[in-house]
Amino acid sequence: MEKKILIIGGVAGGASAAARIRRLDEFARIVIFEKGPHVSFSNCSLPYRLSDTVKKTEDLILMSPEKFLKQYNIEARVNSEVIKIKRNEKKILVKDHASGREYEESYDKLILSPGAHPILPKSIEGVDKEHVFTARNVVDIDRLYTYLKKNNIEDVAVVGGGYIGLEIADNLHRAGKKVSIIEATEQVMAPFDNDMAQILHKEIYDKGVNLILNDAVVKIDNDHLVLKSGRKVNAKAVVMAVGVAPDIALAKDAGLEIGTTGAIKVDHNYLTSDKDIYAIGDAIEVYSRLEHKYFRCALAGPAQRQARAAADHIYGIPHRNNGHICTSVVKLFDLNAALTGLNEKRAKAAGISYDFVYIIPFDKVSLMPDCNIMHFKLIYEYPTGRILGAQAIGKGNVDKRIDIIATLILMNGTLEDLKELELSYAPPFSTPKDVVNHAALVGLNLLNGRYKQVPVTKVRELVENNAFIVDVREKEEYNKGHLINAINIPLSELRSRVNEIPKDRPVYLHCRSGQRSYYAVMALQGMGYTNVYNISGSFLGICCYEYYQDQVTGRKKIVTEYNFN
């Protein structure tokens, strides 16, 4: 007899599961239930509507119920909210919002793909006002787009500096709006380490966006926000993007097991605690390949993979469950920022012994016109050298470098493997020793004890404590901006002026990006110095790390002039 499979929620996971089932079974009866009016839309493209990068709202809609039916013989019921799962009867109760009618539908297998909803903290006064928006679906984004246009609004505040918040802020900025971002923690983009986030802060600040960190919204008024600090922020429209919560109400009500993270618990095959009910997408918790524990990973790629695995399992096709590492990328004004695996924070929290490399090489041959620097941070397990994660920020192809690292992580690769990768090279694309190879070489030098480094985050302390810092750049470079108490001994003069460098105290070296100071460190060690450190990230890294913090706090600068080139 033909199988009857119901799917709750059409976006990303749900539609993928339906399509895969149809490919496996021409005769299954497949019905998708979607609460909203659109069964399948490009979720991740929503912010791009605000800048007219996506020209029409309708373009966001990928599939109509008619097309689902004609092309795949899949029934998609929109405006159809599933309000109860009757597990004992293997039925769901559906409310048709068009007619108001409620009805039951039986299933052989049920797939939950309800997603996650934006969090709207009730503690904020005025959060339910008409000019407060979220950006979960096409209706939301169209409402926001239309509201801004109709009321000719200039000042917009985005509350929350995560992926969605920043993509919305970016697109609003492109649309010519005056944008404020209010983030409650000390940094935007929590998945990045704080040192890398400073590069994003600089970019946001440089673009003229009003970035406010460490402050929270307590009240939303008609033309301004009031923050916890008492500060007021002009805003005639407010987008709430403080985070999302998995939609578990239906699952919970049906007595399905909920995991420790507050999302739906699933097994290897994305089965819930009911053997006829699967769950996929943003509403579930998944296993972290690197941390060996469950966590939430609300990304489109994994959702599609889960959808396929669940569909396959219905038909007895086994799949491999590698756990998740979470790889992502975001375009933020003129920068691209990508990451994969663990950052320092997560490695620390998981109690994993790690070390890291931070380099700022060119992303292609420097003779090429669109050559740019790339900030690249690589986290690896200490002492095994196993790759744990990476973060990359720059104007160029950060996604390429991160995808290479993501591939290595799945394959349990180490620094030795990364060093040996034979990657494509031609001057318009990369350098013979690519960014990622370079990072591996530095990591191996550290692992093998060839030299020692200190991170840019420690440089202020060094400066304040009058550490012995040598800037090995050429004099012209030094004169354009340098650490306030660094002495300048260019690499080209190092051997003749080595007597100026003491042997009885720690010596810290830097240049522009760390390459020349590495040579200098090795030379000094060769000459018998035992207490020399390379400042990882060097002057470029120091400037990027200090710049935004200096701007907002007005604290004493540790460099005479910033230099970002």
Next chain:
Amino acid sequence: MEKKILIIGGVAGGASAAARIRRLDEFARIVIFEKGPHVSFSNCSLPYRLSDTVKKTEDLILMSPEKFLKQYNIEARVNSEVIKIKRNEKKILVKDHASGREYEESYDKLILSPGAHPILPKSIEGVDKEHVFTARNVVDIDRLYTYLKKNNIEDVAVVGGGYIGLEIADNLHRAGKKVSIIEATEQVMAPFDNDMAQILHKEIYDKGVNLILNDAVVKIDNDHLVLKSGRKVNAKAVVMAVGVAPDIALAKDAGLEIGTTGAIKVDHNYLTSDKDIYAIGDAIEVYSRLEHKYFRCALAGPAQRQARAAADHIYGIPHRNNGHICTSVVKLFDLNAALTGLNEKRAKAAGISYDFVYIIPFDKVSLMPDCNIMHFKLIYEYPTGRILGAQAIGKGNVDKRIDIIATLILMNGTLEDLKELELSYAPPFSTPKDVVNHAALVGLNLLNGRYKQVPVTKVRELVENNAFIVDVREKEEYNKGHLINAINIPLSELRSRVNEIPKDRPVYLHCRSGQRSYYAVMALQGMGYTNVYNISGSFLGICCYEYYQDQVTGRKKIVTEYNFN
């Protein structure tokens, strides 16, 4: 006592080895001998001088002897040709071209990095004329650049359609020259399979460059070439780029072992048959990780890796030798073309059992303004599913996809691994199921026997034999161009019109890119059809494969109109 290390040849490998040695040994005496006037230059950037992408010839020079000495305490002697290696005495004989003087220099260790020289077939009459150029070094490229400028030359012929030939042709075209490319074989870019090369042929042809295949130059006259076919080609300057030969004269003369490929034989540590002489770079043969035999791989990345390994070995530092897979990328007009590992030709020649996938998906979300199709061919071992190689061509980030595959190859990855890769996704960068994931899914479907495919290269034969071909695109698409005897049954009408499709003969399906026809194949199989094939590459692939061949041969077209979108 301090080591004395001599290095013959400074470009790429030589300079890298010298720098690494200095980092390992502050007191070694290091001398680089370079025949030409420049000890270190950006080899791969040479063609970009012709289009003024590289603004000044001097910009190509990376390091001067003065800088080598000051920064690294490395002596670099230019215009210094090593004319003999006296192995018994551990000395080399050097000719100083500036003074004409010959002298000896002793060594503890010697590193050969002589490179490879452009082949100038003596069989071509006039190959030694003044207006015939090669592009090995800065002097060559400057001579060509100056000659074209001074003589106001318009017509230039490039002989040879490999990497260097095409990069030169591209940059001459950008400089406004009328360019002809003469290639003796049936395709440009030998490392690509013939089906993929057709996409490059189309691009060259569309850009108005005069591409001549299957023909050879027999005579170079002052304003034209004469080809074997009798055809004449206007050219007031000629660039010879038919290939390079390893510079082995010195090694051979010294009695060092030469490998079966005609390049210098080295061991795991890049030692030649003399325990004090290393060889690296384009002059050596290397081990192919996938074919398990020695071959030549003249690429910059591997040369740098070999340099480091040789330097390390002098100091007792072991390294891993994974063999080579050769990953490369080239910019060709508006296309980027990259590849890694084995192509079909090489897999076949090596007797490796393989199958392949050819897909043409979008490289990012189709709503994004600079979304483009990407041609992607994945070669895997049959029946193991081990990844052997890939070729990617498109306007977008082909290098990213190829680098991911290169990483998997080093890690001995399979289709199952590729399917599971968690790659970065946001609409401006990729799709939730990236090109490479997509290729793996198709490959697994084939491996698992879920459906069968035929390649675009077989379609002409199918059409000529009146095979039953179903075009499942919508009617409007079909009407804009279709296979001359395909019948049109849109996927959306497939189930209602299935009676039009016979069960007693093979049925071949295609759509635009292969996605909808895959659904159709699965549906038909579900309805009991056992002899259905998806045409891999579909209509896009067919058009790209046939287009250029149709243009030059004037043979009968198998499509009513080409369509490349």
